[in-house]
Amino acid sequence: MVTIAQHLKNIKNNGWSIVEQAISHNLIDRFLEDLTVYKKTQKLPTTPSSYDYQGRVSLVHTEIESALELIMNQTIVKILESYWSNKPILFGSLTFTVSSQQRAHHDAHFVFTKPENAMMGVWIALEQVSIDAGPLFYFSGSHIKHKLKAIDVLRNHPLLFKRLISVRDDNVDSDKLNLIADEIYHFWREELDRRTALANETPRLALLKKGDVFFIHPWLIHGAIAIKNKDLTRKSIVGHFIASKDTSVWPRSDFLINGDRLKTIAPLKLSFTESRFGSFVNYK
Ligand SMILES: O=C(O)CCC(=O)C(=O)O
Secondary structure: OOOHHHHHHHHHHHOEEEEOOOOOHHHHHHHHHHHHHHHHHOOOOOOOOOOOOOOOEEOHHHOOHHHHHHHOOHHHHHHHHHHHOOOOEEEEEEEEOOOOOOOOEOHHHOEEEEOOOOEEEEEEEOOOOOHHHOOEEEOOOHHHHOOOOHHHHHHOOHHHHHHHHHHHHHOOOHHHHHHHHHHHHHHHHHHHHHHHHHOOOOOEEEOOOOOOEEEEOOOOOEEEOOOOOOOOOOOEEEEEEEOOOOOEEEEHHHHHHOHHHHHHOOOOOOEEEEEOOEEEEEOO
16 A cells, blocks of 8 residues: 555655545445536536537535545545645536546646645546546656746747736736737647657556546646547546645736736635535635
């Protein structure tokens, strides 16, 4: 059995760790039943109608107790608590029916925190992941080697940086700012691909079994490969945790357009709900 200390070492050194069979299959089955009922009552599609949709539902843990029970599993919480020496708070969750086929990225760009390691993705397989169902891929060690921020990209695109500053100073045209954010994201994504290709790295695939848990460091480059067999589902839920109530969090837009002056930008104001499984951020 892999010890907690070994998981902490894996996360620190490699940017990931897998806990096999952390979640009971009974609980997963109960959650999947609850999810089906929830989707019906919310009139959400119960089958992925297109591969853009992915059957993705956000924040089900705020609506379905079995989701909270599943994500705030004792082993998960214990590992996070030991990693941060602090009480983990569930910031958000996403459930998928099929693979997102998402391109390489790191989660720090979605949820940027201070301290910078105070966030963690916890991806739970709700069924055996087939190699043809678009499994997650990841570059081991990339959280150290390729820790790329938007400001690193802007330094290589001085004209774009200049444009950003002038639109930002105008402080009125949010459409223009959004377009610049898209442009920065585009170059940032390209740079991630370029770096991993240059380093000649081969991605690993997370071919997890039902009940396995994959810890994803916020700076680990990962994504999901293309679905080869469109009849296959790849049911999963991912929880995004922050280290404690004292962690400062900024949204993706600030990561992209305010990375050079984050000290002057107020972090998100968060409120919290206490549950018998642990605390989570309340968005209501
Ligand atoms: O499960 C997936 O397909 C993608 C999940 C992911 O990359 C993420 O949550 O950051």
